[in-house]
Amino acid sequence: LAKTTQPISMDSYEGQEVNITCSHNNIATNDYITWYQQFPSQGPRFIIQGYKTKVTNEVASLFIPADRKSSTLSLPRVSLSDTAVYYCLVGDPGSNYQLIWGAGTKLIIKP
Amino acid sequence: NAGVTQTPKFRVLKTGQSMTLLCAQDMNHEYMYWYRQDPGMGLRLIHYSVGEGTTAKGEVPDGYNVSRLKKQNFLLGLESAAPSQTSVYFCASSPSGRIYGYTFGSGTRLTVV
Numbered sequence: 001l002a003k004t005t006q007p008i009s010m011d012s013y014e015g016q017e018v019n020i021t022c023s024h025n026n027i028a029t030n031d032y033i034t035w036y037q038q039f040p041s042q043g044p045r046f047i048i049q050g051y052k053t054k055v056t057n058e059v060a061s062l063f064i065p066a067d068r069k070s071s072t073l074s075l076p077r078v079s080l081s082d083t084a085v086y087y088c089l090v091g092d093p094g095s096n097y098q099l100i101w102g103a104g105t106k107l108i109i110k111p
Numbered sequence: 112n113a114g115v116t117q118t119p120k121f122r123v124l125k126t127g128q129s130m131t132l133l134c135a136q137d138m139n140h141e142y143m144y145w146y147r148q149d150p151g152m153g154l155r156l157i158h159y160s161v162g163e164g165t166t167a168k169g170e171v172p173d174g175y176n177v178s179r180l181k182k183q184n185f186l187l188g189l190e191s192a193a194p195s196q197t198s199v200y201f202c203a204s205s206p207s208g209r210i211y212g213y214t215f216g217s218g219t220r221l222t223v224v
Contacts, residue, residue, distance in 0.1 A: 036213075043115075043201045043215025044154070087153060101146075101153030 004088045009106040018075045020105050022088030025069050033064060033071045036087045038104070044087060048073070075107075083109045113137050117202050117216035124192040124223045132187040132219050134202030140214070142205045143185035144169075145177060147198040148218075154201060160185055192223045 005023040012018045024033065032051050036044040048055060050062040050071070061074040075082055085104040115136045124130055134143065141162050146154040156169030158177040166177045174196060176188045185204075189196060200219045205212040 042217055043203065044213070045215070046213060101155070103151060103153050 003100060004090055004102055006086075006088050006102060006105045008103065009108070011108050011110060012078055013110050014079055015077055018078050018082070018107060018109075020073045020075075020086055020088075020107065021070055022073070023070045024088070024090045027068050027090050031090045033062065033068075034089045034091070035060070035062065035073050036089065038085045038087065040084075047086075078107075078109050080109050080111060083107060115202055115204055115214050115216035117200075117219050119219060120217070121220050122222070124189075124221065126192060126194060126223060128192050129188065129190050130192065130221075131189075132200055132202075132221075134185045134187070134204075134216060136183055136185075136202075136204040136214070138204060138206070138214065139182070140204035140206050141182075142207065143179065144203045144205075144213075145175070145185065145187045146201045146203065147171065147196075148201060149198050157187065157200075189221075192221075194223045197221060197223045 010020060032049050034049040035047045037047050038044040048057055048060050048062045050064050052064050052068060055062045063072045073086060085106050087101055087104040118133045122130060144159040145157040147157055148154050155171050157171055157175050158166055158169050160166045160179040163179055163182040166179055176190065178186045185202060198221060200221060202216040203213045
């Protein structure tokens, strides 16, 4: 199973764009990159998923370079409510197997 | 639409006691999972089920048992609680094994004294 590496924590300010980078050097050819968000005392919530290049939805953008050994979650114009832990996961979306959840990145947004 | 509901939300057990955590989902999902999360750490898979009547071990299954008698329910049992099982337990469900489709419950905070 591929392992991911993320910064333990990040700080930013309201209104700024935040980029969280995840390293996944051993990603398999058919693996996708998926990001989840977790608020205190809640279960994780799906944010975005991608395979290559760029994916955008109403919440975030995901940038994946050609070698796919890393990916960057971009949160535009963050607010205080974006304070949460963000997890990067890699895996085959078509198979049911154990995902490896790292400690994630604790993002703190300041006013 | 309730999604995934976990009961109870909080529980304190004495060492050696037993208990069952209930997870119920109303989305007709085939797959269900039980995770534990310790402070400052990611989730670790305890057991999972790919359909009614089936269960399988995850990363940390020791000390836990599960049952999936009905498609909508996934029960996690602790036969003899130990302080090392103090954790927050999350249940999740998904329509398939696809990792983008997980819906999590709000968790059960268990303390074993």
